[in-house]
Amino acid sequence: MNDIERRVRAANPNPIPVRGAVSPRSEEELSALLASAPHPAPRPASRRPRRRIGTAWVTAIAAVLVFVTVIVAGNVTDRPAPSAAFAPPLLTSVPIDGTTGEILNALSSSASDIRMDDAEDERTVVYESWSAQITMEEDTVLDMYVQPQETRRTWSDDLSGSIVSRAGAVKWGTAAPDSAAAKPGTIILGEDFEPGTYPTFFVTPPPATVEEMRSYLAAPFGLGEQSTSGEWFKAINDLRVDWPLDRDQNSAILQLIATLPDVTVAGAVTDRLGRSGVAVQTETRTEGNFRYVLVFDSATGLLISSEFVYLGGLTDISLPAMTVLDYTAWKDDD
Amino acid sequence: MTSIDSDGHFSAFYRANYSVILATVTRRLSDRATAEDVTSEVFRVAWAHHVGGDELSLPWLYTVARNVVGNEYRRSGRSAALSAKSEELVDVAHETDDDSARDTRRAMMRLKEADREILFMAYWEDLSGAEIATILDCRVPTVWVRLNRARAALKHELRERGGDRS
Numbered sequence: 001m002n003d004i005e006r007r008v009r010a011a012n013p014n015p016i017p018v019r020g021a022v023s024p025r026s027e028e029e030l031s032a033l034l035a036s037a038p039h040p041a042p043r044p045a046s047r048r049p050r051r052r053i054g055t056a057w058v059t060a061i062a063a064v065l066v067f068v069t070v071i072v073a074g075n076v077t078d079r080p081a082p083s084a085a086f087a088p089p090l091l092t093s094v095p096i097d098g099t100t101g102e103i104l105n106a107l108s109s110s111a112s113d114i115r116m117d118d119a120e121d122e123r124t125v126v127y128e129s130w131s132a133q134i135t136m137e138e139d140t141v142l143d144m145y146v147q148p149q150e151t152r153r154t155w156s157d158d159l160s161g162s163i164v165s166r167a168g169a170v171k172w173g174t175a176a177p178d179s180a181a182a183k184p185g186t187i188i189l190g191e192d193f194e195p196g197t198y199p200t201f202f203v204t205p206p207p208a209t210v211e212e213m214r215s216y217l218a219a220p221f222g223l224g225e226q227s228t229s230g231e232w233f234k235a236i237n238d239l240r241v242d243w244p245l246d247r248d249q250n251s252a253i254l255q256l257i258a259t260l261p262d263v264t265v266a267g268a269v270t271d272r273l274g275r276s277g278v279a280v281q282t283e284t285r286t287e288g289n290f291r292y293v294l295v296f297d298s299a300t301g302l303l304i305s306s307e308f309v310y311l312g313g314l315t316d317i318s319l320p321a322m323t324v325l326d327y328t329a330w331k332d333d334d
Numbered sequence: 335m336t337s338i339d340s341d342g343h344f345s346a347f348y349r350a351n352y353s354v355i356l357a358t359v360t361r362r363l364s365d366r367a368t369a370e371d372v373t374s375e376v377f378r379v380a381w382a383h384h385v386g387g388d389e390l391s392l393p394w395l396y397t398v399a400r401n402v403v404g405n406e407y408r409r410s411g412r413s414a415a416l417s418a419k420s421e422e423l424v425d426v427a428h429e430t431d432d433d434s435a436r437d438t439r440r441a442m443m444r445l446k447e448a449d450r451e452i453l454f455m456a457y458w459e460d461l462s463g464a465e466i467a468t469i470l471d472c473r474v475p476t477v478w479v480r481l482n483r484a485r486a487a488l489k490h491e492l493r494e495r496g497g498d499r500s
Contacts, residue, residue, distance in 0.1 A: 004485045008457040011438035014366060015458075016357040022349050029374050030348050033381045034339050131473040199471060290479065308475050325475040 087324045088130065088146055088172055091293070091307065093267030093279055100280075101258050103265045107278060107301040108254040121157040123244055126150065128168060128273065129328040145173030147181050148272075149188060150331075153242060161198040165189040171272075200242045201235075208248035210255040217256070229260040230284030233292035237306045240330060250302050257294070271295050271305040272329045289313045290325075305329045344384050348377060351392055355399050357459045362403045376402050393469045441491040449484035456481055 009015075022030070096103055130148040148168040155161025167182035175181035182188055193199070201220040207213050217235040218224060236253055239245075245253070257263055257280060266279040277295035284290055289312060295305035306328045312321025339345055355376050360369040376399045384390055442450050455461045455469070466481075467474045 004489055005457055007434065007438050008442070008453050008488070011435040011442070012361075012458045013435075013439070014357075014360045014369075016353055016360060022352045025370070026348075026352050026373075029377070030345060033348075033377065034345070036381070131467075131475060290475075308473075310475075325478075326473050 088272065088327060090309070090322065090324060091266075091269045091271070091279060091295075093269045095267045096265060096278065098265075100263060100265045103278060104254050104258040104280070107296050108251040108258075110299070110301045122154065122161075123242075124152060124154040124333045125240070125242060125244060125330065126152045126333050127241070127328050127330040129326070130171075131326045145170045145175045145181060147171070147175065148327075151189075155193070155198040155200065155242070156195075158195040159198040159200070159203065160193055160195040162192045163189065164191075201238050202242055206239060206243055206245060206249045206252075208246075208252055210252050210259070213249070213252040213256050214259075228284040229262050229282035230290060230292045232256070232260055233282055233294055233306070236294065236303070237292075237328065240303055240306075241328070244333070245303065253303065254296070254301065266293070268298065269295060272327055273305075273331070275304055275329075277304055283311060285311075285313075303330070339384075344381065344390070347380070347384075347390050351395055352377070354392070354459055354461065355395060358396065358454075359399055359403055361454060361458055362400075372402050373399075391468075392465055396469050437492065438488075441488055444491050445484065445487050448480070449487050452477070452480050452484050453488065 098106070128148045128150050130146055147170045149165045150168055151163065151165040153161065153163050165188050167184055167186045167188050169184045170181060202216070204216075207216050217232065217239060218227075220238075221227075221231065221235055223231055223235060236257075243249075260282065262284075263280060263282045266281050269277055269279045271277050276298040278298055279293050279295050281291055281293040284292070289310065291309040291311055293305075293307040293309070294303060295307070296302065297304045307324060308326035310321070310323045310325050352373065356369060356373045359372045359376070360366055363369045363372065376395065379398050379402065380390060380395055383394075442453060445453075452466065452470075455466050456463075461469070463474050463477045463481075466477045470477070470480075472480075
């Protein structure tokens with residue numbers, strides 16, 4: 001527990017032991033509730049009981065991860081990377097000739113001639129994603145595996161829509177037979193949204209010029225000159241989660257990236273879906289030590305993947321350095 | 335136990351989450367007795383939800399708690415926004431309170447709401463990173479980033495306003 005955490009906890013004027021035994025009064029209320037149902041009601045299959053990561057989750061995760069070998073190398077490394085049991089391996093890159101600006105310009109110029117139907121008032125975005133999760137019970141590691149999910153987000157101009165996520169196959173590591181791994185195809189999140197309620201940061205279509213794109217991305221998050229390139233990368237990721245991008249919009253993003261500081265081209269990579277791409281990355285240490293990576297399709301120049309990696313070095317997050325924490329790989333809507 | 339909870343699913347859910355909901359309601363209302371009543375109401379809603387065959391989850395329960403707290407405000411005729419109400423926490427007097435605790439609460443109230451909320455969730459309500467991520471509809475790494483940023487913002491605020499006595 002660091003000083004700030006200790007201080008915040010101590011400032012709680014009404015500390016309540018969380019996860020402790022419930023009081024006699026609440027037990028009585030529970031009994032009263034259970035007795036108040038006159039008729040059993042049909043119910044869906046109950047979800048598997050949650051297995052808690054733990055209240056001191058950062059410490060707990062760290063406790064697990066010390067047993068795992070993780071590559072200590074660049075996020076996008078230029079040599080083959082062995083697979084860690086609980087996380088995808090780092091992407092492997094091959095250097096590309098040219099400066100960052102030259103490569104971004106080339107990608108922008110080669111962006112495929114994809115155009116969205118201006119009259120279309122509904123859009124769908126499909127992507128495979130994964131975020132670091134550790135399943136634990138009584139300090140024993142039960143499962144260490146990577147099970148991505150596929151998400152389909154469909155929404156309309158009236159902000160109605162749906163988000164459906166299905167479990168994918170375990171890609172790295174092994175899920176024990178009694179693990180919490182979902183059967184591939186199982187719906188793990190399904191939500192419909194009434195008009196006006198779809199959760200998006202970007203309600204209007206993305207613009208097609210670099211300056212408009214800068215303002216557009218900045219608005220929801222208050223980005224400005226003081227913002228890190230990582231924050232801009234994150235905003236781009238958030239935009240792509242809800243909007244398919246046409247050639248001009250994609251080019252505007254590439255041109256915007258070219259203006260950001262601390263951005264480098266890692267090289268040619270193969271993304272999580274086996275596609276050839278060019279990885280562009282930036283590091284930020286002002287909001288945590290993380291590296292953001294965006295991967296653009298080598299042939300079309302379109303944004304196809306994003307990755308998020310912990311660089312190590314934070315005293316209050318005891319993860320091994322260079323741990324892949326998250327990735328998103330967008331798919332065609334087919 | 336009646337047949338509707340013959341598998342103990344609701345009872346387990348209730349016992350696992352009662353204190354979390356009580357904690358989040360208490361910090362919004364300050365008044366412990368009212369918070370216990372409101373928490374009871376939250377679980378009455380959950381019970382009806384369960385009896386109706388719907389699935390229970392902590393994020394759903396958390397949303398219900400927020401709504402019931404809002405109803406409590408309207409019922410009691412208090413017009414202040416919930417966030418404004420939370421500022422009263424600063425002035426709550428406690429026997430064990432000290433200057434550092436008051437300074438910290440004041441500094442927290444000056445933070446952006448998003449920063450303040452995630453500090454509350456992580457340290458006052460002891461929600462796990464995965465739970466916070468689900469409630470905020472973001473990813474676990476994003477929670478880490480936001481929490482780290484909130485801590486940095488609080489530290490800055492404490493130093494700027496001379497409240498860092500540590």
